[in-house]
Amino acid sequence: MTAPQSKSERIGPSSARRHYRQCPRHLRRPAPSLSPAPSSPSPRRQPRWEALQPGGGASAWAPSLAPVVPFGCPLWIWAAAATAAASPGKGEGNAAGHCPLPAGDLYSDILQVLYYGWELSRFIMSKTSLRRKVASTKITNWVEPSFDDFVGNTDISSALTTASLGVNNFHQRRKDFSSTLENNKLLPKKKGKSSSSKQSSVEANLNENLTENEPWVDKYKPETQNELAVHKKKIEELETWLKAHVFEKEPKLGGSILIITGPPGCGKTATLQILVKELGITLQEWINPVFLDSRRHDMKDEFNHESSFHVVPNQSQVTIFQEFLLRANKYNKLQMVGDCLHTDKKMILVEDMPNQFYRDPSTLHEILRRFVQLGRCPLIFIISDSLSGDSNQRLLFPKEIQEECSISNISFNPVAPTIMMKVLSRIAVLEANMGGGKIVVPDKSSLELLCKGCSGDIRSAINSLQFSSFKEVYWNCLEKRAQLISTYSYCNSTETSFWSRKKGMSSLKSDALLKAKQKKRPDTILENQEIQAIGGKDASLFLFRALGKILYCKRTSPMELEFPRLPSHLSEYERDILLVEPEEVVEKSHMPGELFNLYLHQNYVDFFTEIEDLERASEYMSVADIFRGDWNSRTILGEYSASVATRGVMHSNKSRGFAYCPGGGASFRPLHKPQWFLINRKYRENCLAAKSLFSSFCLPPLCLQTQLLPYLAMLTNPMRNQAQIAFIQDVGRFPLRRFFGRLKMEALTDKDSGMIDSASDDEANFHGVPPTKTLMHMDKIKTSETDIEASLFLPSSQTSGTDLPASQPQPATAQGFMEEEKITIEEYDSDEM
Numbered sequence: 001m002t003a004p005q006s007k008s009e010r011i012g013p014s015s016a017r018r019h020y021r022q023c024p025r026h027l028r029r030p031a032p033s034l035s036p037a038p039s040s041p042s043p044r045r046q047p048r049w050e051a052l053q054p055g056g057g058a059s060a061w062a063p064s065l066a067p068v069v070p071f072g073c074p075l076w077i078w079a080a081a082a083t084a085a086a087s088p089g090k091g092e093g094n095a096a097g098h099c100p101l102p103a104g105d106l107y108s109d110i111l112q113v114l115y116y117g118w119e120l121s122r123f124i125m126s127k128t129s130l131r132r133k134v135a136s137t138k139i140t141n142w143v144e145p146s147f148d149d150f151v152g153n154t155d156i157s158s159a160l161t162t163a164s165l166g167v168n169n170f171h172q173r174r175k176d177f178s179s180t181l182e183n184n185k186l187l188p189k190k191k192g193k194s195s196s197s198k199q200s201s202v203e204a205n206l207n208e209n210l211t212e213n214e215p216w217v218d219k220y221k222p223e224t225q226n227e228l229a230v231h232k233k234k235i236e237e238l239e240t241w242l243k244a245h246v247f248e249k250e251p252k253l254g255g256s257i258l259i260i261t262g263p264p265g266c267g268k269t270a271t272l273q274i275l276v277k278e279l280g281i282t283l284q285e286w287i288n289p290v291f292l293d294s295r296r297h298d299m300k301d302e303f304n305h306e307s308s309f310h311v312v313p314n315q316s317q318v319t320i321f322q323e324f325l326l327r328a329n330k331y332n333k334l335q336m337v338g339d340c341l342h343t344d345k346k347m348i349l350v351e352d353m354p355n356q357f358y359r360d361p362s363t364l365h366e367i368l369r370r371f372v373q374l375g376r377c378p379l380i381f382i383i384s385d386s387l388s389g390d391s392n393q394r395l396l397f398p399k400e401i402q403e404e405c406s407i408s409n410i411s412f413n414p415v416a417p418t419i420m421m422k423v424l425s426r427i428a429v430l431e432a433n434m435g436g437g438k439i440v441v442p443d444k445s446s447l448e449l450l451c452k453g454c455s456g457d458i459r460s461a462i463n464s465l466q467f468s469s470f471k472e473v474y475w476n477c478l479e480k481r482a483q484l485i486s487t488y489s490y491c492n493s494t495e496t497s498f499w500s501r502k503k504g505m506s507s508l509k510s511d512a513l514l515k516a517k518q519k520k521r522p523d524t525i526l527e528n529q530e531i532q533a534i535g536g537k538d539a540s541l542f543l544f545r546a547l548g549k550i551l552y553c554k555r556t557s558p559m560e561l562e563f564p565r566l567p568s569h570l571s572e573y574e575r576d577i578l579l580v581e582p583e584e585v586v587e588k589s590h591m592p593g594e595l596f597n598l599y600l601h602q603n604y605v606d607f608f609t610e611i612e613d614l615e616r617a618s619e620y621m622s623v624a625d626i627f628r629g630d631w632n633s634r635t636i637l638g639e640y641s642a643s644v645a646t647r648g649v650m651h652s653n654k655s656r657g658f659a660y661c662p663g664g665g666a667s668f669r670p671l672h673k674p675q676w677f678l679i680n681r682k683y684r685e686n687c688l689a690a691k692s693l694f695s696s697f698c699l700p701p702l703c704l705q706t707q708l709l710p711y712l713a714m715l716t717n718p719m720r721n722q723a724q725i726a727f728i729q730d731v732g733r734f735p736l737r738r739f740f741g742r743l744k745m746e747a748l749t750d751k752d753s754g755m756i757d758s759a760s761d762d763e764a765n766f767h768g769v770p771p772t773k774t775l776m777h778m779d780k781i782k783t784s785e786t787d788i789e790a791s792l793f794l795p796s797s798q799t800s801g802t803d804l805p806a807s808q809p810q811p812a813t814a815q816g817f818m819e820e821e822k823i824t825i826e827e828y829d830s831d832e833m
């Protein structure tokens, strides 16, 4: 008879990695490194461990635990171990292999997790002492927990843990689970007959638990294209790309790159996985290594060949990524148990972007350039949009690199509410049938609310549905809703009765009206009361949509008696009710009010038809500007700034003041990015240039540009060098005779975000020269005074400048100005000033 496996035999890095990868991405944390322990603690490490012990003393267990400290296990596990060891009662429990902690509530669950950490430490201790013996033994499982009496069998409990955390398919998990049970059937023979009956009841219990605890998002994971909650056209688009680049493209022609973008949880990964499966393509995915930390340097036997553990060599993340790309590109995937690799078609997926690339995107760009030349299969990046825009994509894959490497881009949209509703209803019906009364499936209006609160994130919607289906949660919610609705009805009824009394209406009529209203507007009630669905996400609005909400300014007509009217002398200020709260719109755009005002300022003019209205709106914009402008009151009044600007613009526009406006119209008008970015950059550049070219005057840049240079421009004698002349011409005078056109504006797209820091600089610098560069040029100019050509380096402030996008008007050089206007520059003596 084969001896039962020892704890130490059931551990292996591959298994550990699988556990790690099965965790949802947001739950992942560096897994405890399972590298070999030195047989005795190094003298250097010993004191460090002793410091961690409870009471600081070298207790009996300390020396044997000491070697595991550098293994990468999180400190909280050791802290938990210390707590468990400090309690004598619990210590006894441990010795018996039982979990001494009560089960049942969240607190005890946490304690159990901590306890689990203690057990893990004990296990590693035994591993340490047995390491040499087991080095050559086959590794079959990762870790054996000690909740034997809790779930009946340790391996079963580990299966359950995996099931509740994993992201694998429900059916697959069930298979794994039953195979675990099968395996376990072999083990208890030793324990006698009674164990088999015990086991079958445990099996039944666990089956039930597994079904109950299974996250629905995994349980109802789509298996085919038809089940995907993604628009058919998007699936087709991705499928076409895959076919074209995997099956039709010659491998010798280099690698193709695709970026899949879209908001979180809109089904990007799910769609790709299903298509890949259906097309029979092998997917090789990059996952950021988790064992990289400084402690690995402490390991003396890192290169111990007896060791059965894989230790990540001391390399940078980028190097490891490069090596992965090289290998994935060159070799086929190893066939694992259960894999069927009947195809040589493959592609590489990177969803877990190495952090280093965010710090230094140029390293990624270099890798991409090389991959495009040498790659033999497609490389796909999945990048989730951030809350207010696609800044990650812009940072990692700027337009130039996309063009240079011919990178394709497929952008997913949030899941449409109708599709989301279908998926949720289907799950709700299935669960209602299976639940056996344990689950209360929310009604249709709650489902709709849930869809609204999830901002097109199907993962969040399904999770919320599962959570809200627990009986207690469900009843609490219903209660809350009922309270809110009754409060609203009460307010309405008092309001209505007040107005009906005022207008001499019969109470009968007012009652009828109230009923009609309640019937008609349940949704609005909930919206107005801002009830968020359980687990509802922070709704966000893309800048484009947020601006649209203010500028198009949609309104609803109030029922005649619902809202008071203004007195007749103020009737010109009468407006219908706004459909949105401007402050809420600004908040959801995730932008500072100041920046939002900037976008509004750039775009509001086109939405006005009357000059009087425009004049009023611009007045409000000015007031808003003053609120933000004065440093003294900025902090207090700043909050009102966006409010005044948005409400001012909305109210001033009479043509959009009512729900049905013949002149207002909702025809589409393009939105643009603020020219302020460009102008501000020019201003900063000019300040630097002025300081650099006219440093001898010892004047601040503002004074130089507004006082000195305009004066110098009127003198006839030339200055010392051409650069100075060109700059005076550029900054010190208005080009009165030249056509001074408006700059062509850059369109704002629906995915653009408005970030004032780096992004705003990006926007301006996208095709331009950074200020520091300009300054460098200025220095050059100064040193070679006779170099007339140098004047061409100067940026032009009153035209678009050479450093503007090609779409902008081209600059007029100083030479051009001088020829046209025949300017004479007099000599100017700085001492006289």
Ligand SMILES: Nc1ncnc2c1ncn2[C@@H]1O[C@H](COP(=O)(O)OP(=O)(O)OP(=O)(O)O)[C@@H](O)[C@H]1O
Pocket: 217, 218, 220, 221, 222, 227, 228, 229, 230, 262, 263, 264, 265, 266, 267, 268, 269, 270, 271, 382, 383, 384, 423, 458, 459, 462
């Ligand atoms: N009908 C469905 N369509 C798409 N996904 C579904 C559906 N039903 C359940 N799901 C689950 O919803 C989740 C969608 O997440 P997925 O990883 O595909 O989104 P994503 O767009 O890649 O987001 P992220 O970038 O945050 O990972 C998956 O876990 C998937 O199993």
